[in-house]
């Protein structure tokens with residue numbers, strides 16, 4: 303029984319054939335993985351199946367019946383649902399409100415809706431709590447709400463776009479359990495992923511797309527990640543470089559007691575640490591970064607592991623100067639840069655690969671060469687004296703496109719028209735081209751295929767040998783462990799523990815990140831460190847001082 307049959311799909315964009323004669327056959331009750339290099343055409347194909355794009359040629363059949371879609375609404379009617387990589391939930395609404403929003407006609411808004419949600423949640427093991435505000439949920443829970451939302455609309459065929467990119471290993475296991483429940487009930491799942499080990503562990507079938515066309519299928523039980531990668535690339539993969547330590551004793555970035563208030567807090571004692579702490583104690587303000595201190599030396603990559611939303615964003619923003627420090631000091635090669643502008647920090651050699659490439663990394667509607675200038679408007683090759691050097695910027699954009707294998711028909715297309723992974727490669731190329739002395743790298747290879755990931759790692763390692771200091775924030779724990787010389791765990795705005803990248807496993811690190819919250823840590827050494835950090839934070843109250851505390 304075939305749930306989806308795509309035959310001879312071709313889709314052209316100006317200068318690019320995104321899909322060329324693609325065939326995809328998804329069996330009912332299976333998980334089908336779609337893999338391929340950045341820009342291979344996976345998202346385009348899924349947008350066609352979900353009615354967001356119209357194919358130039360080819361046919362779509364759902365459950366044996368030929369269909370044409372003009373919009374996602376048509377696809378939803380046919381039982382197709384899509385969970386996008388960027389979640390689309392309203393933070394200030396409850397789970398129930400989010401799920402019901404837009405489909406009130408289906409099950410109403412009252413008790414019937416609630417019952418349907420609870421039934422679906424139970425049937426597929428999603429564990430969703432209807433009355434919790436979405437803003438209180440972590441990433442994995444939000445994803446479950448998105449899946450539930452799609453099921454609520456009657457989907458029997460689910461498309462998941464890189465669903466594991468933001469999850470820790472334990473959460474990935476839970477998601478895969480959910481997928482198994484779905485297929486046991488006869489639903490079909492198509493998922494796009496660059497994590498080939500995961501693909502092989504959960505998929506029943508795999509379709510490989512290379513440069514816009516299907517090059518074959520793979521049987522998971524008979525394929526290794528390397529063979530799959532080689533099928534994607536069409537040639538043998540180079541063996542990755544081994545890395546030896548290059549850490550020196552020369553501090554590049556020194557952060558002392560960096561403290562940042564939550565956006566909704568209004569401090570009256572800015573700059574004075576004791577005044578600030580007084581306000582915190584009185585509950586007048588809340589800290590999102592709480593006395594964070596660390597030093598990164600020339601030649602060192604310091605990784606920060608943590609579940610999203612534990613202060614990583616604020617730390618990055620404070621280091622690049624997008625957010626003011628409310629207390630504490632940041633020194634860069636000896637200079638106090640705490641009050642420097644973002645521009646000055648960049649000009650002096652701080653590179654920045656932002657967390658959210660669409661909001662902070664690119665001007666989506668501008669051509670690639672203008673994006674080359676972004677953030678480096680006063681520097682060579684984009685400027686000559688006080689003048690912009692457009693020719694210089696354009697030539698250098700061509701160089702980056704070549705050197706970083708950014709797949710694009712030209713440097714004049716908009717950044718929006720590049721595939722996600724290629725947008726990322728452009729940003730990494732731009733930042734590395736300025737030879738930074740300190741690089742803030744947030745998810746530097748998010749959405750990037752395995753070949754390009756290895757190339758970016760090699761580049762960072764080569765620059766590290768030359769003395770680059772890197773702050774690495776990543777949801778990819780293999781990346782954190784593989785690339786870092788030192789590893790810290792962040793929880794609730796504090797650095798609560800250190801881990802040794804040479805010995806820790808992704809599972810242990812994942813449990814350190816989530817366990818810091820729940821108090822369950824698998825790694826004894828880490829557990830001890832977290833406990834000590836918590837004790838230092840809240841000294842045990844003796845019965846004698848409790849009443850005084852209450853009076854205060």
Ligand SMILES: Nc1ncnc2c1ncn2[C@@H]1O[C@H](COP(=O)(O)OP(=O)(O)OP(=O)(O)O)[C@@H](O)[C@H]1O
Pocket residue numbers: 315316318319320338339340341342343344345346347709710718719720721722723724749751
């Ligand atoms: N709206 C568009 N306009 C112009 N070109 C586009 C558009 N959407 C996609 N493309 C081009 O089509 C090709 C396929 O892109 P697509 O996003 O489907 O790749 P992908 O396999 O999903 O890549 P990634 O793994 O990086 O997400 C790319 O060359 C891309 O630049």
